[in-house]
Every structure is written in C-alpha cells, then in structure tokens.
Amino acid sequence: MDRMSSAGSSPADTEVGHSAEPGNYLSRCQVDTPAPLVAQVWRLVNERRPCAGQVVDFGCGDARFAQAGVFEHYTGFEIDSKRLPARTPDKASIRLESAFEAQCARGQFDVCVGNPPYVRHHDLGLSWIEAAERRLKAIDGYIADGRSNAYIYFTWLALDAVKNDGLVALVIPYEWISRPASGALRRYMHAQGWRVDVYHLEDARFERVLTTACIALIDKAPVDGQGGLHLHEIGLELDECRPRAHVTGTAEARLSYERARTGTKALRGLSPGSQDFFVLTEEFRQRYRLQRERDVVPAITSFRHLSTDQRTLTERLFRDEYVNAGRRCWLINPVGEPSRELTGYLATATAELRANYTCAKRAVWWKSSVPPPAQILYSSGFKTAAPKMFKNEAVAVHVGAIHGIYCAPKKSADKLLTQLLAMDFSKRVVPLSRGFLKIEVNQMNAVLNQLVSPK
Ligand SMILES: C[S@@+](CC[C@H](N)C(=O)[O-])C[C@H]1O[C@@H](n2cnc3c(N)ncnc32)[C@H](O)[C@@H]1O
Secondary structure (H helix, E strand, O other): OOHHHHHHHOOOOOOOOOOOOOOOOHHHHOOOOOOOHHHHHHHHHHHOOOOOOOEEEEEOOOOOHHHHOOOOEEEEEEHHHHHHHOOOOOOOOEEOOOOOOOOOOOOEEEEEEEEOOOOOOHHHHHHHHHHHHHOOOOOOOOOOEEEEEEHHHHHHHHHHHEEEEEEEEEEEEEEHHHHHHHHHHHHHHHHHOOOOOOOOOOOOOOOOEOOEEEEEEOOOOOOOOOOOOEEEEEOOOOOOEEEEOOOOOOOOOOOOOOOOOOOOOOOOEEEOOHHHHHHHHHHHHOOOOOOOOEEEEEOOOOOOOOOOOEEEOOOHHHHHHHHHHOOOOOOEEOOOOHHHHHHHOOOOOHHHHHHHHHHHHHHOOOOOOOOOOEEEEEOOEEEEOOOEEEOOOOOOEEEOOOOEEEEOOHHHHHHHHHHHHHOOOHOOOEEOOOOOOEOOHHHHHHHHHOOOOOO
C-alpha cells in the first residue's frame, strides 16, 4: 500500500484508520483552519524563522499549511484519505498514516505547524490513548494525564518531533494555558526553559467551533533570558497584536487553584462514561422498569434551563423540571448486584461504549463510584457574574459539568450559598468560548478556603 505521496502527485486513495479510533472520532475533529489564520500562523513563524526549513504537520487534512509561509520542505501526516488534497502542494509530501504510529525520527524537524484534532478525553477510546502513549512515553519527562483532550497528545508529539532549537506553532484551544489537564505539559515546557507565546484570538473564524482558540508558539531556543510565558491578543482582523495582561483577559488575576483546607469542599461532577447511556430520562426509566434507589438515583447534568429566581432544588422542582420535563435525571446506581431489569438495560450498551476510556478502566465496566449528594450544586460553566447554584434538597448526584459543594457542618449550606451568590467570579476565570466562563473545582476550593475559616 502506497502510504506516501509527494509534491505534484496524487495521494493513494486508501483509507488508513488509526488502529484505535472509535467510529465517530474523525467526525469530531475535522475542522479546517480558515486561510487568514493559516497566514497569521506563518507570519508569526517566519518572524522567528525567516526560512522554516523542514516542516511537519500532524493531522494535515488538505495540507493547507503547505500553501503559505516560507519553508524548505513540508511533511504532512493524515489518517483519512478523504481529507487529502487532489494535488500535493509544491515542496510537500503527505503520508497517509497516523501521526502516533509514523516511523519518523524524534527531533527531526525544524518547525511543527498545524491545527491538531480537538476530541475530549471521554470521546477517545482507551486503545487510541494507548497508541498515543506508546509513542509519547519515549519523551523523558512525559506525564500522562487521563483527562487530556486529543490536542494535548498532539502538542507533546509536536514538541518531540522538532529539533532542540526547533519551533512549534499550533492552533489549539486557549484553555490549554489554564486547564488542570494540561498542567503537566505546561510544567514540562517551563522546566525546559522554552519561550511560550500565546496569542489569544478574539475570533478565529472557524465555521463550527465554539471554543476560544489561540496560536501557541513554543520556541525551544529562546533568546537569552526570554523564556517563560508571554501573552498576546490578536484582534478581529487577525493582523494586529497587543500584549494581554492576565490570562483572564480582564484587569484581574485568575483565581488561584487550591485544595480544600476545611471540611467544606467542592467536588467535580461524576464522569459516568457517557451521559447518554448512564443518565436516563423518566421515559427510559419506565420503559426498562427501573426503580428509584434499587436501580437509579436522582442526578443533575445541567442547570441551563433553570431560572435563578429560586435558590433551592426542591423535590418538586426536580420532578417538574427534570422528571416530567423529559430531561436526563436518573443515574444508574452501581451498588450491589443489578436487578433483572437493570441487567436488561445494561445489555443494550454497545461495544464502543464499553471500550471508552472511563468504562474500560473500571473493574466492572458500568460500576462508577457515585459521590454522595452534596449540599450545594453549581454549574461549572456560566455566562453571568456567577455560576448557577442551588441548595440540593432533591438529594441529586452531580454529574458532568455540575459540581457539588459539601458543607461542614451541613447546616452551614444556606449561609455559604448566600455568600457565593453575592460574588462576581466572571473577571477572575479564563473564558472558554465567547462569553462562556468556567470555574475549575480547585478554584472553587480556593474561594471556599477564603469564606470558611478552619476550626
Ligand atoms: C482539525 S483538523 C485540521 C486539518 C488541517 N490541518 C487544517 O488545519 O485545516 C485535524 C486533522 O487531523 C486528522 N487526524 C486525526 N487524528 C489523526 C492521527 N492520529 N494522525 C494523523 N492525522 C489525524 C483528521 O483527520 C483531521 O483532518
């Protein structure tokens, strides 16, 4: 099988899938980079390397990064033959093979450019992750993080593929400079003394991407004393740059990350392995004759539709707004032997679901460790001054983007909720997408540490 095509020739029309890719992996990650953004990436690269030398692009699609810029030769890797250009651009070759399985030497290229796939960790199969890690564990200092999005694995790969004085220039989500899942990657770059320039894009002009993007440039050979993180802002026209004071983009510094120092603590929402399967609507609960407590427990995955007029999630509100409104609200209860009815429902799970990262890691694929109901539930994503928060009288379990706060003592929940609802979090967290903010669990713990004094 011809896995390689060079400039001027047409690539082999053979499909080479990543051996480990789940069925819908590709559909999630095939978003093309708008031409003005490709041009801006190259402007920033050629400012630092007037001729980029040997260039690599992992996940090259139609090799559009070979259509601009000044370089000697470009090598693109792509797994989907349908994505390749009809004609390979000049000075380029394209290899139809997975970036993580390619037999290219480490430290071989001068520059790595591209827009790596964005696929959340729970949509990556365990075998996809294993294949990526087989390649990445060659890196001295590589630390795996099971919460990583696909683009984090590609960033590690890019750093390893360029020479000791190489440059990496990637279009990736801006969240990478703040999310805990990319912490090991940031610490690694810092320890190497590399220069990291992050250009926050006010509007990257992607057709169907909501996440705020940035251009990240990592220079392994910084001018003396210029290592470390440098933040910039790129405006709507994609051509003017200005410095950005804080990662938040406001005049205020980001909320710090702390572990809880008292019994009052925030805990992230449960990742059940697939909300579609593990959190049922009332209709499905009835169809499979599942019983509350024996088979399922109340659960909340979203507050999007709830108004903030009320501050308590009562049993009645739960019934009206979730159970009777047809929303997902019943979490599979993993305790003990499953009833005949639950066994019947579990038998409907697909092989793909059972093989996803979360399910495959468990002793029994469907048995998650469900946290006890917290006294306060809040949505980690928000658009106004503060996340939506409710006192949890419905004793619902927090799932996904809904996080929980355990209050010690429990009766302090009312007072704490009042204090939290009076706060403005919006200028102290990093925006994920236009107007959409997210507070991480340990940022909430830092807030709780301030509000609750240790006994
Ligand atoms: C976000 S798109 C970017 C495409 C193109 N470089 C651009 O900027 O428009 C990511 C590409 O990576 C490809 N891809 C995903 N996983 C890959 C892998 N393991 N190896 C090589 N290519 C991969 C996808 O098929 C997709 O074309």
